[in-house]
């Protein structure tokens with residue numbers, strides 16, 4: 773596809789791999805929609821040691837996001853493991869570097885969604901998803917959850933919320949993304965891709 777093909781930025785942080793797996797499923801959902809691509813990006817860990825540096829290219833997985841990845845996307849799927857009921861610091865650190873995009877309104881009218889993974893079922897999936905939404909609203913993005921027409925929401929005994937895809941990783945953070953959780957990731961990616969194309973067309977018309 774050409775450089776002009778719109779893309780959904782699937783931006784996530786993951787330490788033990790669960791959120792990374794969800795990101796891949798969301799990307800699969802995005803890419804099942806013709807005319808749009810998924811761009812997987814991650815962020816570096818942050819450290820209390822100011823001198824700590826990370827290699828420019830991570831040893832494995834997605835490469836690190838830069839501001840242009842976000843500026844030029846047609847939609848954003850933001851994924852984080854739950855940390856004390858909220859998003860992880862490395863992702864928040866990246867978001868806190870986006871003031872120039874906010875000042876230029878670069879993300880206004882672009883759809884966004886969030887996904888998360890927790891160790892325990894009632895350990896804060898919903899609070900994490902809802903608080904991840906807040907900076908996206910400041911950016912003028914249009915938030916998309918998962919509607920109950922996705923009947924998997926009624927069937928799952930583990931992750932999956934109307935606020936966004938979620939995953940139960942277990943106390944050792946080693947539980948795989950199950951069938952229901954995966955289906956909801958894919959559905960969320962598909963929905964975001966469709967909305968991205970529709971709002972992309974709307975913004976083009978307004979030019």
Ligand SMILES: Cc1cc2nc3c(=O)[nH]c(=O)nc-3n(C[C@H](O)[C@H](O)[C@H](O)COP(=O)(O)O)c2cc1C
Nearest residue numbers: 786787788789790791853856857889890891892895
């Ligand atoms: C500092 C810290 C705080 C955490 N807080 C929570 C929490 O509030 N609720 C919860 O269920 N799990 C919590 N966890 C567990 C992570 O959410 C869990 O390991 C996550 O699903 C792993 O995702 P990943 O494989 O993408 O790194 C926490 C883990 C760490 C390291």
